[in-house]
Amino acid sequence: MRHTRLIAALDTQSVEQALSWARMLDGQVDAIKLGLEFTYACGLDAVRQVAHDRALFLDLKLHDIPNTVAKGLSSLAPLGASMLTIHASGGRAMIEAARAALEQTTLAAAHRPLLLAVTVLTSLDEPGLRETGVNATPREQVLHLGRLAMASGADGLVCSAEEIAPLRDALGDAPVLVVPGIRPAGSSADDQKRIMTPAQATRAGANWIVVGRPITRAGDPAAAAAAIQDELRSA
Numbered sequence: 001m002r003h004t005r006l007i008a009a010l011d012t013q014s015v016e017q018a019l020s021w022a023r024m025l026d027g028q029v030d031a032i033k034l035g036l037e038f039t040y041a042c043g044l045d046a047v048r049q050v051a052h053d054r055a056l057f058l059d060l061k062l063h064d065i066p067n068t069v070a071k072g073l074s075s076l077a078p079l080g081a082s083m084l085t086i087h088a089s090g091g092r093a094m095i096e097a098a099r100a101a102l103e104q105t106t107l108a109a110a111h112r113p114l115l116l117a118v119t120v121l122t123s124l125d126e127p128g129l130r131e132t133g134v135n136a137t138p139r140e141q142v143l144h145l146g147r148l149a150m151a152s153g154a155d156g157l158v159c160s161a162e163e164i165a166p167l168r169d170a171l172g173d174a175p176v177l178v179v180p181g182i183r184p185a186g187s188s189a190d191d192q193k194r195i196m197t198p199a200q201a202t203r204a205g206a207n208w209i210v211v212g213r214p215i216t217r218a219g220d221p222a223a224a225a226a227a228i229q230d231e232l233r234s235a
């Protein structure tokens, strides 16, 4: 059976806070995620400092013309992240250019970061997606973008847990599925719309789940992470 691993999203504008969370979560989570909030506030040197020898998901969701995304990724590749994100809606040429840039920039193939394509943000429900001009359900649009991204060179997809089963039906085991919008039972949804519990996500077949505020806002983040790992193991 697939073992679902846990990524903690360390969303903060403070290096000290990120370092403190990273240290308290060592041994409790399988990777840390640093994203837009941290990177814009603290810079790439701070990303290096917090990542140290931890597995890093650097989530900067690049979305631009192919040349700009390719050059942006070649600037990020030397940071040594295990995973990087782009938006699948940037299109085939952008995704192909992103993949080519990572192949060319990273020295050893074994160290190439996984290229993950974000499909439909977990903060969008059907009406929210329709407002962007997409006349499809989130599930249909995730499948559509997921097929495009995988055919264009992505290693995996970021999606909600609701779309894991249809993606597995359509694309099999090949895509690495990274799933945010995870809420342990009873915790606040915050701005997330398409949510599931850790147990539901692992049963559906997530490779990784991403959990931020339910861990970082807990009185004891290490205990919150440990409880999520227990839920994953016993699901």
Ligand SMILES: O=C(O)c1cc(=O)[nH]c(=O)n1[C@@H]1O[C@H](COP(=O)(O)O)[C@@H](O)[C@H]1O
Binding pocket: 009, 011, 035, 059, 061, 085, 118, 120, 121, 122, 123, 158, 159, 180, 181, 182, 190, 192, 210, 211, 212, 213, 214
């Ligand atoms: O790419 C992501 O990681 C991502 C994609 C998505 O569709 N939804 C989503 O929430 N995320 C990220 O996952 C994390 C979720 O954080 P919490 O809602 O606090 O658990 C945030 O850092 C988001 O940037």
